[in-house]
Amino acid sequence: MKSAVQDYEAIKTAVESAANEHGEPHWFVERRLAAIDAMQDLALPEMQRYDFHRWPLMDDMELKFRRSDKHLADDLPQVDNQIRFVQVGQTTVAVNLPDELADQGVILTDIFSAFREHPRLTEKYFMDKVTKYNENKLTAYQQAFLNSGVFLYVPKGVEIKQPIEAYLIQDSTVKQAMVSHVLIIAEENSQFSFIQHLNTKGDETNAAHCMVEVLSRANSHVHFSSVDELGKNTYSVLHRRANLSRDARFDWAIGIVNDQNTLGDITSELIGEGAHSESKVIAITTGNQSNGINNRVVNRGKHTTANISQRGVLLEKSELIFNGIGDIIHGASGANAEQENRVLMMSDQAHGDANPILLIDEDDVIAGHAASVGQVDQNQLYYLMSRGIDKELAQRLVIRGFLGAVLEEIPLPEVRQEMIDVIERKLEDGQHFK
Amino acid sequence: MATLEIKDLHVTVKEDKGQTREILKGVNLTMNTGEIHAIMGPNGTGKSTLAQTIMGNSTYHVTQGDIILNGESILDMPVDERARKGLFLGMQYPAEIKGVTNAEFLRAAINARRPEDDKISVMAFLKELDKNLDLLDMSKEMTERYLNEDFSGGEKKRNEILQLLMIKPSFALLDEIDSGLDIDALQVVAKGVNSMRGDDFGSLIITHYQRLLNYIVPDVVHVMMDGRIVKSGDAELAKKLESEGYAGLRDELGLKVNLVDDNR
Numbered sequence: 001m002k003s004a005v006q007d008y009e010a011i012k013t014a015v016e017s018a019a020n021e022h023g024e025p026h027w028f029v030e031r032r033l034a035a036i037d038a039m040q041d042l043a044l045p046e047m048q049r050y051d052f053h054r055w056p057l058m059d060d061m062e063l064k065f066r067r068s069d070k071h072l073a074d075d076l077p078q079v080d081n082q083i084r085f086v087q088v089g090q091t092t093v094a095v096n097l098p099d100e101l102a103d104q105g106v107i108l109t110d111i112f113s114a115f116r117e118h119p120r121l122t123e124k125y126f127m128d129k130v131t132k133y134n135e136n137k138l139t140a141y142q143q144a145f146l147n148s149g150v151f152l153y154v155p156k157g158v159e160i161k162q163p164i165e166a167y168l169i170q171d172s173t174v175k176q177a178m179v180s181h182v183l184i185i186a187e188e189n190s191q192f193s194f195i196q197h198l199n200t201k202g203d204e205t206n207a208a209h210c211m212v213e214v215l216s217r218a219n220s221h222v223h224f225s226s227v228d229e230l231g232k233n234t235y236s237v238l239h240r241r242a243n244l245s246r247d248a249r250f251d252w253a254i255g256i257v258n259d260q261n262t263l264g265d266i267t268s269e270l271i272g273e274g275a276h277s278e279s280k281v282i283a284i285t286t287g288n289q290s291n292g293i294n295n296r297v298v299n300r301g302k303h304t305t306a307n308i309s310q311r312g313v314l315l316e317k318s319e320l321i322f323n324g325i326g327d328i329i330h331g332a333s334g335a336n337a338e339q340e341n342r343v344l345m346m347s348d349q350a351h352g353d354a355n356p357i358l359l360i361d362e363d364d365v366i367a368g369h370a371a372s373v374g375q376v377d378q379n380q381l382y383y384l385m386s387r388g389i390d391k392e393l394a395q396r397l398v399i400r401g402f403l404g405a406v407l408e409e410i411p412l413p414e415v416r417q418e419m420i421d422v423i424e425r426k427l428e429d430g431q432h433f434k
Numbered sequence: 435m436a437t438l439e440i441k442d443l444h445v446t447v448k449e450d451k452g453q454t455r456e457i458l459k460g461v462n463l464t465m466n467t468g469e470i471h472a473i474m475g476p477n478g479t480g481k482s483t484l485a486q487t488i489m490g491n492s493t494y495h496v497t498q499g500d501i502i503l504n505g506e507s508i509l510d511m512p513v514d515e516r517a518r519k520g521l522f523l524g525m526q527y528p529a530e531i532k533g534v535t536n537a538e539f540l541r542a543a544i545n546a547r548r549p550e551d552d553k554i555s556v557m558a559f560l561k562e563l564d565k566n567l568d569l570l571d572m573s574k575e576m577t578e579r580y581l582n583e584d585f586s587g588g589e590k591k592r593n594e595i596l597q598l599l600m601i602k603p604s605f606a607l608l609d610e611i612d613s614g615l616d617i618d619a620l621q622v623v624a625k626g627v628n629s630m631r632g633d634d635f636g637s638l639i640i641t642h643y644q645r646l647l648n649y650i651v652p653d654v655v656h657v658m659m660d661g662r663i664v665k666s667g668d669a670e671l672a673k674k675l676e677s678e679g680y681a682g683l684r685d686e687l688g689l690k691v692n693l694v695d696d697n698r
Contacts (some may be wrong), residue, residue, distance in 0.1 A: 378492075383529035386489050387543040387597060388517035397534045399541070404533025404580065420533075 011061050012036050015144065018063040026114050027123050030292035031133065032063075035144035038134045039133065045136040045265070049355060050292035050321045052263050055235045057207045058141050060177035067091050068171040074202040076167055077403070077414065083108070084163045088201070090148045104158050111149030111181050121153055126183055130213040130243045130269075136392040138237055142179060142211050145432030149181035152194065160192035163411050172202035172231060182212040186220040186248075193223035193411050197418075198258075200231030206254065207395045208234050214242035216250045218272060225410050227419050234258075246272030246301070253409035256283040256291060257422045264293035270304035270335075280309045280406040284423060285318035285350070286430040296325035299335035299365070308339035311403050314350035315430030325357045326367055333364040341371045344402055346430065347397070377402070396427045436467045436504050436520060436604040438488075444498035445480075445487050457483045459661035460499070464594070465654070467604055467636040472647055474672060475658035476680045476693045480639045482526065484658075486609040488638075489523040490516050503605075518547055520604030524594040524611050530582040536593065537563070537577040540600050547601075566599040570626050587614040595626035606630070606637045612646040624649030644676035657683060660691045 019029045032096045068089030086094040086375035092110040114122050127133045132145040150166050170178040230236050270276035285291050296307030308324045324339040341354035384394035410416040445458035457480045487494045496570050508516050545553045553625040627650050655671040656663045
């Protein structure tokens with residue numbers, strides 16, 4: 001064990017020097033070091049009915065900053081007047097925020113600039129209010145080895161009509177973990193939607209730790225969608241959490257269509273009275289990949305509403321586990337929590353499960369769940385085929401219908417189409433395998 | 435000219451308790467493009483079963499006889515292949531599919547009939563679509579909605595006819611296309627079907643009531659009872675049935691058939 005400790009000391013020294021060279025504020029360097037200390041005693045998070053302990057998630061213990069080729073972002077759609085943030089690896093390629101929003105106090109910048117320029121906001125909220133760095137080994141790793149990310153701040157009362165889009169592109173032309181963070185603060189009465197795109201360029205085997213923290217202040221209204229399209233050699237941890245204050249509304253609409261193993265952990269903490277969250281997730285697995293997804297809602301405040309809807313499709317020899325966790329804390333009277341977890345098996349060699357887990361410590365609540373593991377709807381398939389559409393395409397369309405509840409949640413038609421295209425590609429790959 | 439022949443067709447279904455029940459008991463019917471045939475009959479006599487079996491619905495099992503399209507048996511063909519060979523079934527209960535727009539679905543159906551390197555162009559598709567929407571008094575907005583999702587009963591029926599007009603099959607089997615339609619909607623649906631009439635199109639119209647046949651005048655009317663066609667005639671036969679009822683015909687033919695709607 002002595003050598004492990006020595007290793008950690010060596011890692012700390014290296015991280016400290018890399019962080020200082022990177023020009024990071026003192027408080028953040030300290031946090032990195034504290035996180036490395038914490039890692040030594042922390043365990044990996046437990047996930048019900050799912051084992052990911054052997055994935056290569058924390059092989060990279062080196063903090064290293066390097067420039068990525070910005071041309072790796074050349075194939076992004078070019079849209080005029082888009083509110084957009086683009087990062088390739090650790091290199092921020094574009095930040096496009098209209099002047100009138102900047103004038104109203106909206107901040108959209110890379111996470112390290114935010115640490116330097118907005119310490120008042122970031123020191124208080126980064127991995128402290130929503131997610132604690134010492135929850136488990138992965139959260140500690142996140143804080144210790146953070147190397148990219150974006151910060152969004154929307155002040156009180158500001159309403160942004162157009163969605164804010166962030167393209168976070170993993171640079172796997174080199175061997176290095178992506179440890180990325182999206183920190184969003186929605187002040188009281190603010191209103192906006194945020195769309196995240198995760199992609200991979202290059203074929204190196206790497207881990208991707210993509211964390212999202214959202215602080216939804218009283219009466220704010222935030223919609224978060226994500227198209228997760230990480231590459232076939234990327235093992236990913238997607239930890240996403242939102243804290244909701246009084247009467248806040250926060251929704252997730254997430255499409256997990258990565259090509260390699262993924263651990264998804266999505267949480268809405270409804271702290272303030274009257275908060276409301278809809279948590280919608282779809283996932284498609286192919287090949288030998290395995291996805292384990294926890295979707296958790298925690299009703300803490302009175303009269304809070306938290307619904308979960310998850311839909312998954314399994315092809316080939318893949319595995320997909322959906323845990324829907326509804327946690328109603330004592331005192332959350334009048335809480336409402338419904339969940340629906342459904343998976344569709346397209347192959348008898350796949351392994352899928354949909355587990356509703358209700359933890360209720362309060363009497364005056366309404367809670368319910370539905371779960372199913374099933375096959376393609378034969379009526380729908382027949383209808384499409386009766387129009388001459390071949391079986392494979394008909395199946396893909398039926399599957400899209402099955403996923404439609406989440407698809408229609410995505411606010412921009414272009415992004416919805418993007419998601420549909422990814423789904424089609426993945427389903428086609430899976431179908432041609434057999 | 436295309437020809438559809440039904441020869442001595444016997445069809446069974448599996449019931450809940452695992453027993454099989456014979457629904458069609460030897461149906462014979464031949465129709466050519468250029469002709470409109472109507473099949474009438476009381477509930478539960480196998481009219482819908484006939485249409486579903488021709489289309490290839492796997493719920494129905496052919497135990498005897500054959501279905502021949504242009505000289506070729508289609509019994510072993512999957513549903514999609516039968517459709518591409520020229521059959522179309524306008525359904526009583528069209529499926530709803532979220533996430534797939536009506537327009538996308540229509541294009542996929544048209545392209546399914548065309549070679550990989552000759553897909554319909556967007557312009558040609560939209561032109562054809564506009565023309566048919568106009569004819570059916572449908573708004574463009576209907577095509578951007580998800581397939582049949584939250585459509586009213588009447589909208590679904592119109593949408594079936596829109597598909598018919600876009601796909602242009604040789605034979606359209608229309609299963610109770612008039613049910614649940616008010617008189618205006620009925621006229622629109624009839625207008626759509628009538629616009630297809632010509633040497634290259636035939637239709638088998640299944641209906642419970644004669645009303646629809648005032649608007650789509652058939653060349654041949656068949657009456658089905660207890661899994662068989664018991665009488666065929668011209669459009670006058672439908673009118674006679676309307677005034678005398680199925681019981682009158684049954685007694686005239688001396689059939690021992692129970693007509694109460696209790697066996698579906």
